[in-house]
Amino acid sequence: MKSQSDDITPTLVTVSKLRKVYDLSGPWLEKVLAGKGKQTVTAVDNVSFDIKRGETFALVGESGSGKTTVARMVVGLLERTAGEVRIDGISVGSTASAGERARLRRSIQMIFQDPYASLNPRWTVGAIIAEPIVTFGLIKGKAAVAERVGELLTLVGLSPADAVKYPHQFSGGQRQRIAIARALSSNPEFIVCDEPTSALDVSVQAQILNLMADLQERLGLTYLFISHNLAVVRHVADQIGVLYLGRLVEIAGSRDIFERPRHPYTKMLIAAVPDLEDPGKAPEGIVGEIPNPVSPPTGCHFHPRCPLAMDRCKIEVPAFRDGVACHLA
Numbered sequence: 001m002k003s004q005s006d007d008i009t010p011t012l013v014t015v016s017k018l019r020k021v022y023d024l025s026g027p028w029l030e031k032v033l034a035g036k037g038k039q040t041v042t043a044v045d046n047v048s049f050d051i052k053r054g055e056t057f058a059l060v061g062e063s064g065s066g067k068t069t070v071a072r073m074v075v076g077l078l079e080r081t082a083g084e085v086r087i088d089g090i091s092v093g094s095t096a097s098a099g100e101r102a103r104l105r106r107s108i109q110m111i112f113q114d115p116y117a118s119l120n121p122r123w124t125v126g127a128i129i130a131e132p133i134v135t136f137g138l139i140k141g142k143a144a145v146a147e148r149v150g151e152l153l154t155l156v157g158l159s160p161a162d163a164v165k166y167p168h169q170f171s172g173g174q175r176q177r178i179a180i181a182r183a184l185s186s187n188p189e190f191i192v193c194d195e196p197t198s199a200l201d202v203s204v205q206a207q208i209l210n211l212m213a214d215l216q217e218r219l220g221l222t223y224l225f226i227s228h229n230l231a232v233v234r235h236v237a238d239q240i241g242v243l244y245l246g247r248l249v250e251i252a253g254s255r256d257i258f259e260r261p262r263h264p265y266t267k268m269l270i271a272a273v274p275d276l277e278d279p280g281k282a283p284e285g286i287v288g289e290i291p292n293p294v295s296p297p298t299g300c301h302f303h304p305r306c307p308l309a310m311d312r313c314k315i316e317v318p319a320f321r322d323g324v325a326c327h328l329a
């Protein structure tokens with residue numbers, strides 16, 4: 001994390017008006033016989049943000065807010081309904097040339113929540129980490145690849161001797177270190193981290209976050225960090241985007257979000273973060289639940305939970321202006 005986001009740092013990732021709509025209706029004949037129309041759910045609606053090179057953009061929101069859907073569209077694992085993602089000037093998706101797609105595959109990596117599920121249990125750690133190096137033809141020769149695997153293991157705080165072991169021989173935190181070493185093996189510029197610490201114990205979470213911050217500084221990495229927990233992203237993010245039911249409700253620098261939150265939902269999330277200076281004080285907690293996206297509230301999606309809601313909020317969708325989407329901002 002840099003001290004403050006500045007205007008001179010070039011942008012690496014541009015996400016524009018991203019939208020994902022799922023069609024929930026059954027086959028055509030079933031719909032006709034049941035007399036039902038098309039049923040859709042909008043999981044992501046008009047989401048735009050930029051990430052500067054070498055910085056961390058954290059996307060936060062409760063479960064069901066659409067943050068993982070955004071992450072998967074950004075890396076091209078999920079097709080977009082609308083919008084565009086550009087990474088280092090290359091459009092992610094079918095319009096990119098074969099050469100550009102190959103470059104993107106090498107320069108974007110993803111780290112998942114469950115490191116055990118993302119590592120092949122039948123492969124040795126060495127084979128898992130070496131696979132991208134061999135696939136992309138980055139290093140030739142068995143000995144040179146093995147040496148690079150040893151370097152990567154050392155870089156993430158493990159031993160080169162761990163290359164001959166299998167994933168089940170490691171703890172959760174160590175497995176996440178292996179997943180990070182594999183992600184680094186293709187020399188990426190941009191890593192999407194989808195809840196990378198939420199399956200780990202609190203003490204181990206801090207170690208992994210410190211490792212990721214250290215690697216970012218040493219290797220100049222750019223992160224998109226997905227989390228349901230504002231407390232986790234507080235010390236790693238340069239910019240934070242708050243997502244509610246598929247829509248961005250606020251974007252600001254990390255310090256500004258915590259010191260001067262503007263959207264009522266951001267304020268609610270911050271009130272739920274435990275106070276480290278006063279651990280005895282119970283957090284105020286989250287009020288209500290995120291609504292069903294199949295039948296979202298009209299106007300501002302947040303109005304049924306918002307303590308400041310007015311009649312206008314039930315009818316009119318607040319525009320996203322100057323970093324916030326609220327009629328009162």
Ligand code: SF4
Pocket residue numbers: 263264265300301302303306307308309310313318325326327328
């Ligand atoms: S637009 Fe209205 S309901 Fe939505 S957050 Fe602002 S005040 Fe609350």
